[in-house]
Amino acid sequence: MAETSVTIEFNLEFVTDPIGAVLDIAVPDAPSDAARQALLDNVESTMVGSRDNLVSQTVQRAHGRLERYAQRADDYNVEPLIESFDGVDATRDRTSIHAEWSWSHEAFRFMEFGTSDHTVDGDPVLVFEFDAGEYPYLDEMFPDGTAFLPQSDVSGLPESRAVRSSLNWLRREVGQ
Numbered sequence: 001m002a003e004t005s006v007t008i009e010f011n012l013e014f015v016t017d018p019i020g021a022v023l024d025i026a027v028p029d030a031p032s033d034a035a036r037q038a039l040l041d042n043v044e045s046t047m048v049g050s051r052d053n054l055v056s057q058t059v060q061r062a063h064g065r066l067e068r069y070a071q072r073a074d075d076y077n078v079e080p081l082i083e084s085f086d087g088v089d090a091t092r093d094r095t096s097i098h099a100e101w102s103w104s105h106e107a108f109r110f111m112e113f114g115t116s117d118h119t120v121d122g123d124p125v126l127v128f129e130f131d132a133g134e135y136p137y138l139d140e141m142f143p144d145g146t147a148f149l150p151q152s153d154v155s156g157l158p159e160s161r162a163v164r165s166s167l168n169w170l171r172r173e174v175g176q
Contacts, residue, residue, distance in 0.1 A: 004031050006039060010174060012167060018086075019109055019163055020102025023047070023055065026095055033094075040097060048090040048099050054173055055088055055099060062166040066111065069160040081105045103163075114159030121151045128152075 009026040025043055030036035048055050063082050070076040084105035091098050120126060128147045132139035138147050 004035075006030050006035070008039070008043070012171060012174075014164055014167055015102070016109065018102040018104050019112055020086075020100065021058075021163065021167055023097075023099040025097045028095060036095065040092065040095075044090075044092060044097050047097065048088060054170060055090075055101065057173075058166045058170045059085065059088070059101060061169055062162045065162040065165055066160055069111065069158075069162065073158060073160075076111075078111065081108050081111060084108065110157060111160045112163055114157045115154075116156040117154065118156065119151050119153050122149065125150055126152055 006027060007029055009024070009028060011022075011024045013022045014020075015022055025047065027036050027039055027043075030039065045053070047053055063085075066078045066082060070078040081103060084103045086102050086104050088099055088101045090100075126147075126149045128138075128149070129145055130138050130142075130147055132143075132145060139145075142148070
């Protein structure tokens with residue numbers, strides 16, 4: 001049996017508004033339409049269709065990295081960010097598969113890219129509940145455990161690279 005070569009075009013892009021990714025896989029040329037459809041069936045199943053597909057694994061890697069980041073960076077609560085995952089929207093036409101996935105939480109970009117030290121101004125005030133044992137200086141001013149401040153100086157966040165690292169993993173998996 002003679003070997004036939006088929007070109008598969010793979011394009012994976014990181015997007016920033018909202019944070020997520022766009023994946024396009026195309027089979028522009030194939031020996032027949034039946035061969036193209038069989039190949040696209042296989043690619044679709046592997047990438048987005050089957051249980052534990054590669055896109056799903058990519059999302060789980062992003063969530064896992066975000067959770068590990070939160071533990072290292074003062075135990076941030078990242079559950080609202082993870083819960084903001086909007087799912088995977090996949091479509092297929094005669095020659096290609098298109099998939100998009102993203103997270104809608106507005107703070108996700110700050111975790112992904114990090115921030116520098118900055119001041120947060122209240123509108124008109126910031127309200128924080130705090131643990132008196134952890135913040136004794138606030139407890140002296142606000143003994144009920146709730147602080148009302150006109151502004152707060154905040155230490156910057158290191159970048160988590162949760163989504164970008166997961167996309168690099170996907171690129172390596174597809175390249176094997």
